[in-house]
């Protein structure tokens with residue numbers, strides 16, 4: 437059991453202020469997933485260099501992988517590292533896809549500043565009741581909560597669904613009111629994982645349902661919306677992976693142009709996991725292919741971290757618009 441501490445002890449921030457500013461400024465805060473040191477440092481360096489606020493995000497299984505006791509100290513180290521690099525950017529530590537009250541509570545008690553309770557696989561009332569339970573516990577400790585309505589297709593750590601169910605805008609007001617959540621993840625056509633859509637060469641991928649987003653914005657004006665499964669799956673990285681012995685056949689993601697449009701709307705948080713995985717894997721494959729005798733982890737994890745820095749800066753500057761907003 438991790439020792440009990442509050443997120444402010446770690447130098448972290450919740451998402452309240454950063455979402456308010458993102459909403460007013462027409463940009464989105466990046467939420468980058470991590471589970472190891474090189475990922476975490478790559479994200480932090482990229483966000484410090486582009487002066488962006490950041491949400492460090494871990495799924496339940498990523499937390500287990502990094503170790504629940506160790507993890508909050510990684511986040512604390514990240515806060516201190518950002519300061520040492522000369523920029524005290526706002527940093528939140530967020531649980532991605534929490535599925536039980538117990539998991540959310542355990543994260544809050546160990547120093548998370550924000551949690552997601554994803555009850556979207558439950559019927560509406562059950563989802564609302566479970567989310568409310570987490571909100572009550574979290575808000576007593578000034579921790580912010582993200583809920584979810586609608587189901588995304590695709591595979592991500594512990595979440596997997598064959599087909600997507602778009603969020604019903606008519607359910608949003610009641611859900612926000614009943615639960616007291618601080619933000620809401622919606623389903624408008626994004627998808628988890630690296631294989632988001634089945635498209636034949638030359639075929640267009642289905643555009644995001646901006647009509648649903650607009651309807652939601654009308655019903656809950658100024659309320660922070662979250663997009664999951666929003667990696668772009670850069671074809672250059674997929675090509676690099678395949679060129680150096682990988683096999684990622686039909687990997688395809690959300691075009692940056694659509695994410696830019698979403699970031700300017702009520703979407704305040706955009707989740708990026710697969711893109712970071714691809715960037716690091718592409719570089720590691722290249723190092724191994726070109727230097728088969730290499731066995732010093734710094735020689736492949738180092739370049740992978742450098743590549744992640746580049747990717748994070750690009751996203752913040754050219755897709756989310758969060759650069760310069762820290």
Ligand SMILES: [Zn+2]
Pocket residue numbers: 533592628664665707
């Ligand atoms: Zn997700």
